[in-house]
Amino acid sequence: MISIRRFVIVDLDMRLLFLVSLLFFLVPTSTHAAPQEKRAYEELRAKYLTLRNTDNGVQRLDEWASVANGMLGHVSRHPQSENAASLLFDASIVYEKIYQAHGGKERALRAATLLDRLARDYPGHMLADDALVRRGDLSLYVLEDVDAAKRSYQEVIGAYKETDMYPIAQLRLSELKSGSYLLKEQHAEQPRVKREGAPLIVIDPGHGGEDFGAVGHAGMMEKDVALSVALELEKILVAQHGATVRLTRRKDVFVPLMERTQMANDYEADLFVSLHANASPKGNLSGLEVYYLDNQGDRSSKALAERENSSVRFEGPQGDLQYILSDLIQNAKVEESITFANQLHSSVLSTLSPKWKGLKGLGVKRAPFYVLVGAHMPCALVEMFFMNHKSDGKLLADALFRKQIAQGIAQGIGAYLQEHGA
Ligand SMILES: [Zn+2]
Structure with missing residues (x-):
């Protein structure tokens, strides 16, 4: 079910995008802001996905940093746009990836801050619950702040009962209690060198x-x-x-x-x-x-x-x-x-x-x-x-x-x- 629906939605998005761009050419004045914003957003997202596909190991650090800056600039110019929350989410992933490739806890912290901001400023967005769980995971596995992790998961339990993240937050909290979350670090044992x-x-x-x-x-x-x-x-x-x-x-x-x-x-x-x-x-x-x-x-x-x-x-x-x-x-x-x-x-x-x-x-x-x-x-x-x-x-x-x-x-x-x- 999920997979088919997803492709339909993507397809629908493309058609919507086409219609919106058509409108952009037909309607000459004042309504430009939204299509322009959407176009800028699509461009940023394309740049980001290209980077993920061509430089997953984050070798070209400046390009990654520039995409993150572009995303955050877009959010401050268009805070009301429906894309703002998605960009905060993507930007946090970019910082996390930079951290994973090059270290520097401040980058992981930056990623966490962006997720906090998403959850605080866009609590009704579909990614808000995802942001909180991801925030919790960052706290737990990277920043080693168990209390902060607990707070993030608890927020999902309190405010996002009907979402797909609810059972995950429950699971994480029970793992915290039993200490079994430590098992997740198993990947670290295997060196990433070829x-x-x-x-x-x-x-x-x-x-x-x-x-x-x-x-x-x-x-x-x-x-x-x-x-x-x-x-x-x-x-x-x-x-x-x-x-x-x-x-x-x-x-x-x-x-x-x-x-x-x-x-x-x-x-x-x-x-x-x-x-x-x-x-x-x-x-x-x-x-x-x-x-x-x-x-x-x-x-x-x-x-x-x-x-x-x-x-x-x-x-x-x-x-x-x-x-x-x-x-x-x-x-x-x-x-x-x-x-x-x-x-x-x-x-x-x-x-x-x-x-x-x-x-x-x-x-x-x-x-x-x-x-x-x-x-x-x-x-x-x-x-x-x-x-x-x-x-x-x-x-x-x-x-x-x-x-x-x-x-x-x-x-x-x-x-x-x-x-x-x-
Ligand atoms: Zn199977």
Whole structure:
């Protein structure tokens, strides 16, 4: 549901933009302010998205700083504009990114201040609750101010009951109480440097934590199947292919979808593989599917994408997706991703088929998965058979079968890299 609606909205926005620009030319005087403001806003946003796509590591610091200044200038010139709050939000992300790349706590503090300002000046805006949770997360994980974090989450609980951020704020507060928020720092253990000459592969075990994914045979959960294959795959890739491997999670924890590709981009990964297991409404479907990202896709692919994407409701600042995911860009790596997906599909089947007869290959398909959006490298999503199919489900419960899937995926990765280089 969410994904389709989003594209419709984007489309509608484009048409509105077109109509508004048309009006701009037809109506000569006094009404210019709004279209001009909108045009300036669109320009800023385009500049910002281009930077995110071409310089995600924030090498060109002055360009990032200039975009942030442009955004804040726009907000002071047009404080009443509906775009002001969005720009404060974007500017805070820019400062946070600059902080992540170059350090300097004052930048993180600046990001936090902008989020405060958004929540204070635009309390009715759709991003106000997102700003507060993001503010809380900054306090907690970067500024190490637990009390400030608590205040931000509590404000969401008090004033934003009906929003998608409400359960997140609740979750964060309970994590604060139990101390389990410390686990989130796990990413820091993995250095963000690439080893010379070795391919870097990011493996993304789908779902995790309170997001179970599909539930199948004997209560088996997709999140556990995905993690178990991921850990096997990591071992094989390191031992047999000399690869550097990063996992988006190594434990049963929740990781937001956008953070997963963000990690792949930050690591400058050569390949990104997201691991999932399928389920069908009636439990009668079986087989292997591999997906690459595309916004077209047939109807059943879309239904699956909706299910996989539904974990966005567990997420943090990404709640108001159609806004934030306008960072969804033309995917320059589609051709490579299709080749990669095909390679994975055939390698997994040829590895498994000698031992397990009658396994089905359902082929390579395209679908709009959030987790593949925004990745700057060839990427694929593997639906490793059907959790709730009688024989597929039984096989997935077998550790040897899962190990062999990992072996097949590793072989596919190896074959792809051999042909295309790292
Ligand atoms: Zn899944």
